[in-house]
Amino acid sequence: MTAGAKRRSLGRGRGENAVIEVAWMYYHDGRNQQEIAEALGISRATVVNYLQEARETGLIRITLAAPAFTTHRLALELCDRFGIAGAWVVPDEGCDAEGTFARVVRGAAQWLPELLAPGDRLGVAWGRTVYDLAELVEPQVIADLSVLQLVGSMATPYGFTAEACSTRLAQRLGARCLNLHAPAILSRAELAAELREEPILKRQLEALGQVNKLLFSAGTVTAESHVVESGLASRADLAAQVAQGAVGVICGRFVDAEGRALPGPAEARMIGIELPRLVGLEMGLLVVPGRDKVAPSLAAIRGGYVTHLATSTRVAEALLAAG
CATH class of the missing domain: 3.40.50.1360 (Rossmann fold)
Known part of the structure; x- marks a missing residue:
């Protein structure tokens, strides 16, 4: 998917797929919130909200080594x-x-x-x-x-x-x-x-x-x-x-x-x-x-x-x- 298509998809859906995409880029790819916002054509505040939703719904879990x-x-x-x-x-x-x-x-x-x-x-x-x-x-x-x-x-x-x-x-x-x-x-x-x-x-x-x-x-x-x-x-x-x-x-x-x-x-x-x-x-x-x-x-x-x-x-x- 091209960057433009991704932006259009996120713009239409803004649902679970968008939350997963943001969570993956942040936790797996190591990209910061501003980079994610620019890559997906959304605001940084939206990135913050998606990351919070990912934690609250259990899409991601944060643990520290024993x-x-x-x-x-x-x-x-x-x-x-x-x-x-x-x-x-x-x-x-x-x-x-x-x-x-x-x-x-x-x-x-x-x-x-x-x-x-x-x-x-x-x-x-x-x-x-x-x-x-x-x-x-x-x-x-x-x-x-x-x-x-x-x-x-x-x-x-x-x-x-x-x-x-x-x-x-x-x-x-x-x-x-x-x-x-x-x-x-x-x-x-x-x-x-x-x-x-x-x-x-x-x-x-x-x-x-x-x-x-x-x-x-x-x-x-x-x-x-x-x-x-x-x-x-x-x-x-x-x-x-x-x-x-x-x-x-x-x-x-x-x-x-x-x-x-x-x-x-x-x-x-x-x-x-x-x-x-x-x-x-x-x-x-x-x-x-x-x-x-x-x-x-x-x-x-x-x-x-x-x-x-x-x-x-x-x-x-x-x-x-x-x-």
Whole structure:
């Protein structure tokens, strides 16, 4: 196509083809915005708009190589201090809490597929961090991968359920999905015990014992904790657990500062994986998107649930200072 014909085509269509053409020239050919505008007979402002549209519609995706984050000074310090295999640290200068959250979750979403291999059985916790991460994972297929829901279903203030976290991630990774068809907590311990013996649920719970990798974010024990807002614990339950030394929540269960599971009245009524099964796995990716999660995250590290950690610079500094 001649330059004149190209200009006429763009002038008539100005649709997806034009966006693709501009994106290709900018990102693949390395031409600047003014050069593209002159070559295609459009304004520089139009070039800027087309590039923005290309990013927003997913026509192009911008990623940075993992070593930029995993060999960051703070990443290496985290590995050395806590004896973990890897850390991914994103910059958060000038970011508010929500901006930091978004950057950390996006970074973890980029990193996760690199930590998985064919045949893995990835156990997935629940919460906004995990769900948003699943939404951001680049669609791909990891052969013979299984994604398993670790905690039963519950109410959530975010408009999605525990099974939505595992289902969405499985879809993005082309994996099998094994969900728990039961509430996370029952009204009576006897009812929970009976339900665990139901053949379908019994097989699902037994499958959790084959998990070899874990994706999670440790929860807090404040009054606004997910464990309270989701109905897993009342405020009275929370206060009682904190009085016993609870500093965090992992997969719906309270842990102390050393990451040990704390017994409580709700324990016998819960449906989900027991915490000892998550200690010492091949991979445990902990996502720490904010400084409010420093104490529970340190507990998870000390408890042996963590081999890899994704966070931001300021949160990394807080972890190192507190740890």
